[in-house]
Amino acid sequence: MAAISPVTIRRARHDDVGVMVRMLADDPLGSARERPEDPLPPCYFRAFEAVEHASHLQLMVAEDSDGAVVGCLQLCILPGLSSQGASRGLIEDVRVATHCRSRGIGEQMIQWAIAEARTRGCKLVELLTHHSRVDAQRFYVRLGFQPSHVGMTLRF
Amino acid sequence: MAAISPVTIRRARHDDVGVMVRMLADDPLGSARERPEDPLPPCYFRAFEAVEHASHLQLMVAEDSDGAVVGCLQLCILPGLSSQGASRGLIEDVRVATHCRSRGIGEQMIQWAIAEARTRGCKLVELLTHHSRVDAQRFYVRLGFQPSHVGMTLRF
Numbered sequence: 179m180a181a182i183s184p185v186t187i188r189r190a191r192h193d194d195v196g197v198m199v200r201m202l203a204d205d206p207l208g209s210a211r212e213r214p215e216d217p218l219p220p221c222y223f224r225a226f227e228a229v230e231h232a233s234h235l236q237l238m239v240a241e242d243s244d245g246a247v248v249g250c251l252q253l254c255i256l257p258g259l260s261s262q263g264a265s266r267g268l269i270e271d272v273r274v275a276t277h278c279r280s281r282g283i284g285e286q287m288i289q290w291a292i293a294e295a296r297t298r299g300c301k302l303v304e305l306l307t308h309h310s311r312v313d314a315q316r317f318y319v320r321l322g323f324q325p326s327h328v329g330m331t332l333r334f
Numbered sequence: 335m336a337a338i339s340p341v342t343i344r345r346a347r348h349d350d351v352g353v354m355v356r357m358l359a360d361d362p363l364g365s366a367r368e369r370p371e372d373p374l375p376p377c378y379f380r381a382f383e384a385v386e387h388a389s390h391l392q393l394m395v396a397e398d399s400d401g402a403v404v405g406c407l408q409l410c411i412l413p414g415l416s417s418q419g420a421s422r423g424l425i426e427d428v429r430v431a432t433h434c435r436s437r438g439i440g441e442q443m444i445q446w447a448i449a450e451a452r453t454r455g456c457k458l459v460e461l462l463t464h465h466s467r468v469d470a471q472r473f474y475v476r477l478g479f480q481p482s483h484v485g486m487t488l489r490f
Contacts, residue, residue: 195415202416211417225419232413234390252414257388259351259408260358260427261367263381268424271416292488301490304462306483318486327462327485330474332448334457 182282183248185240187290190250194239195226197247201273207308238290240274240283248278253291255298267295269305272314288321306331338438341396341404343446350395351382353403357429363464394446396430396439405430405439409447411454423451425461428470444477462487 190198196214199222203212213219229237229252240249254268269291274284295303306329307314315325346354352370355378359368369375385393385408396405410424425447430440451459462485463470471481 198415208416213418219418221419222415223419225413225415225421228413228421229415232390234388235413237415254410254412254424256410256424256426257381257384257391258427259354259378259381259385259393260364262369262375263377265381265384266426268410268412270412270422271414296490303488305486306460306462307486308483315484315486321488323486323488325484326487327464328471328481329483329485330461330463330471330479331482332459332477332479334452334459 183242183278185242185248185283185286187238187240187287190226190237190239192223192226194247194250195222198237198239198250198273201250201275202271204276205273206310236294237271238287240287242278242283247275249274249283249287251287251291253294255295255300261301264301265295265299267291267298267300267303269303272305284317285321288318292321339398339404339434341398341439341442343394343396343443346382346393346395346406348379348382350403350406351378354393354395354406354429357406357431358427360432361429362466392450393427394443396443398434398439403431404434405443407443407447409450411451411456417457420457421451421455423447423454423456423459425459428461440473441477444474448477 196218200214202208203214229235234255236253238251239247242248251272252270256266256268292303352374356370358364359370385391390411392409394407395403398404407428408426412422448459
């Protein structure tokens with residue numbers, strides 16, 4: 179790994195939506211799904227507002243020492259009955275800007291999410307990662323995750 | 335499959351918590367995690383209240399024609415930026431009472447969840463199922479799900 183780049187993890191703002199969408203699109207799977215156009219389609223801003231108003235969701239960005247947004251993730255806190263009424267934290271949409279990989283940014287974001295989930299009473303953190311993302315799976319195992327489940331999806 | 339038992343899918347109530355916990359416990363994985371004691375530990379009622387107050391969560395039960403609760407699941411609606419700002423539906427804690435299996439009850443519950451997620455604007459439904467639950471995976475594939483992802487978990 180190259181030198182660690184310390185980042186600040188903070189709540190995403192309205193003016194971060196463009197850079198987050200470009201990160202989501204700059205990806206083998208995301209490139210077919212996203213529309214990183216200029217101006218950005220309004221669907222992204224509508225979604226951002228829905229996330230902002232949802233108390234169970236935290237859409238976060240990693241900001242480097244120059245103030246540039248170089249990563250993002252979304253954490254959802256899910257209460258539930260199972261495991262003696264334990265809440266779970268679900269991590270989604272994890273991205274690190276291509277030119278900033280291997281600097282420990284993803285690890286800082288995931289460690290933030292784990293700590294936040296613990297603080298909010300979760301006993302478990304879970305995520306789905308596409309079968310093709312072999313590097314991501316290795317990364318999560320290194321951070322203590324188990325590939326214990328099959329992640330099943332149904333797109334409409 | 336035996337004859338289909340039509341069920342009513344309705345919101346779980348406070349007095350359903352006991353039967354839901356017994357279903358969660360009556361399971362190779364759940365038996366080690368749950369405490370289906372009488373009286374039920376208060377942690378379950380606290381979790382039920384947290385779920386009830388969360389507008390993004392729907393904890394549902396399947397009720398048979400005699401009014402008995404024979405299944406449960408939880409659906410979470412998750413807005414997010416990816417896939418052009420598509421919301422996702424996350425299905426968790428799916429259980430059918432052991433003595434009621436193979437009567438189409440699980441299918442009715444999952445079809446309810448898919449329809450509800452569509453109604454609420456989702457373009458995707460997702461779930462994690464433990465690697466050991468081979469029958470469950472076959473069941474979900476039959477309903478159109480793809481085993482497209484690895485489900486990673488970290489327990490504290």
